[in-house]
Amino acid sequence: MTDPEIHKGLAGVVVDTTAISSVNPETNSLLYRGYPVQELAEHCSFEEVAYLLWNGELPGDDELVAFEALERSLRVLDDRTKRIIDDVPVAAHPMDVVRSAVSQLGGLDETLEQPDGVLDPELNNGRAIYLLAQLPAIVAYDQRRRRGLPAVEPRDDLDYARNFLWMTFGEVPDDVVVDAFRVSLVLYAEHSFNASTFTARVIASTLSDLYSAVTGAVGALKGPLHGGANEAVMHAFDEIGSADKAEAWLDDALASKRKIMGFGHRVYKNGDSRVPTMKAAFEKLAEHYDRQDMLDLYNALEKAMGDRKNIKPNLDYPSGPAYNLMGFDTETFTPLFAAARVAGWTAHIAEQYAANSLIRPLSLYNGPTERHLSR
Numbered sequence: 001m002t003d004p005e006i007h008k009g010l011a012g013v014v015v016d017t018t019a020i021s022s023v024n025p026e027t028n029s030l031l032y033r034g035y036p037v038q039e040l041a042e043h044c045s046f047e048e049v050a051y052l053l054w055n056g057e058l059p060g061d062d063e064l065v066a067f068e069a070l071e072r073s074l075r076v077l078d079d080r081t082k083r084i085i086d087d088v089p090v091a092a093h094p095m096d097v098v099r100s101a102v103s104q105l106g107g108l109d110e111t112l113e114q115p116d117g118v119l120d121p122e123l124n125n126g127r128a129i130y131l132l133a134q135l136p137a138i139v140a141y142d143q144r145r146r147r148g149l150p151a152v153e154p155r156d157d158l159d160y161a162r163n164f165l166w167m168t169f170g171e172v173p174d175d176v177v178v179d180a181f182r183v184s185l186v187l188y189a190e191h192s193f194n195a196s197t198f199t200a201r202v203i204a205s206t207l208s209d210l211y212s213a214v215t216g217a218v219g220a221l222k223g224p225l226h227g228g229a230n231e232a233v234m235h236a237f238d239e240i241g242s243a244d245k246a247e248a249w250l251d252d253a254l255a256s257k258r259k260i261m262g263f264g265h266r267v268y269k270n271g272d273s274r275v276p277t278m279k280a281a282f283e284k285l286a287e288h289y290d291r292q293d294m295l296d297l298y299n300a301l302e303k304a305m306g307d308r309k310n311i312k313p314n315l316d317y318p319s320g321p322a323y324n325l326m327g328f329d330t331e332t333f334t335p336l337f338a339a340a341r342v343a344g345w346t347a348h349i350a351e352q353y354a355a356n357s358l359i360r361p362l363s364l365y366n367g368p369t370e371r372h373l374s375r
């Protein structure tokens, strides 16, 4: 009998259908429910994009008003969630806070105990928007706590992106900053069966609840081969210092077999479709903050990586320095990714529940052959 073919890392394996987004490396495109992500990033709010991912269509005017009002009404953190956050040592990574807080929200949701409370689509729609509204509050509360600053309460006269920045910094920055932030959220919102979304789908496939699936997804996103790369890019920039040192730094890093964070992708081998849009937003920020030096470093490392390895940047490469310029702490970058991706995760959880099959692949055993105890 021949051994079955192993697809390590599930590379190239198609495990299910999805109607939520399509990642097309051949045409270098990413479509959310059929719409090119670049068009959405140019014309839509993050709220509209979340609505689209969940409902399959963009909201009409009345639908958007109702949706925005609901999201704005769900932004205040429960004291019990604040206590969970306060209990996480500040030495722990902010993604640990996000993971614990999402888990706590599940524990607080009594409707999970109702008959069919886990799977009811209406309840899950409500939970998805609740998580979307709560995550900025969690992330902002935690960054301020780490800086020794008092929490800033949400404002219901601000859209999602502005309110997020308001809660984090206690002021709403200039439109160029708000816009770059909104663009990053739209680009981060969804990306088919990436590792964290697949994790969410695996958990949902056991008919576990939405909060458990999102908690697991947060854990998967934390790793530096996935969402953790945006902060790792910033650590690399800090190590390199300036554009003229990029080549030598890269040669050293490659010689010691380091992975260069923010480069490469499992699906896109000729460049990530989202990078040009995010890079344009980063360029505007660099101009706004008079940081041509950072843009020069970005370009120098990208060029050197192209010359040495012919490997192109992924979305985390422009997002990392863009979030730095906006004023976020480096360890907060991956929580920002999580706040945006919760839209995609919850859309996938709903899709998984709607046509579920337990996700349980096979493995090829390569341990000891059968043996017996001598007792």
Ligand SMILES: CC(=O)SCCNC(=O)CCNC(=O)[C@H](O)C(C)(C)COP(=O)(O)OP(=O)(O)OC[C@H]1O[C@@H](n2cnc3c(N)ncnc32)[C@H](O)[C@@H]1OP(=O)(O)O
Pocket (backbone or CB within 6 Å): 009, 224, 225, 226, 227, 229, 258, 259, 260, 261, 262, 263, 264, 265, 266, 267, 309, 311, 314, 315, 316
């Ligand atoms: C938004 C996101 O989550 S995008 C992903 C963010 N992650 C990162 O930026 C982390 C850095 N990148 C990587 O580690 C990889 O490119 C991954 C994990 C994203 C994709 O990896 P895979 O599809 O499994 O490709 P794999 O790791 O096998 O790479 C193929 C070859 O390119 C090399 N390579 C790929 N990416 C990099 C990189 N960033 N730095 C150095 N070498 C790299 C590998 O070492 C490998 O070389 P080899 O064939 O000589 O061994």
Ligand SMILES: O=C([O-])CC(=O)C(=O)O
Pocket (backbone or CB within 6 Å): 188, 190, 191, 193, 194, 195, 226, 265, 266, 267, 314, 315
């Ligand atoms: O698709 C992937 O493997 C990783 C990625 O770019 C994302 O999740 O946005």
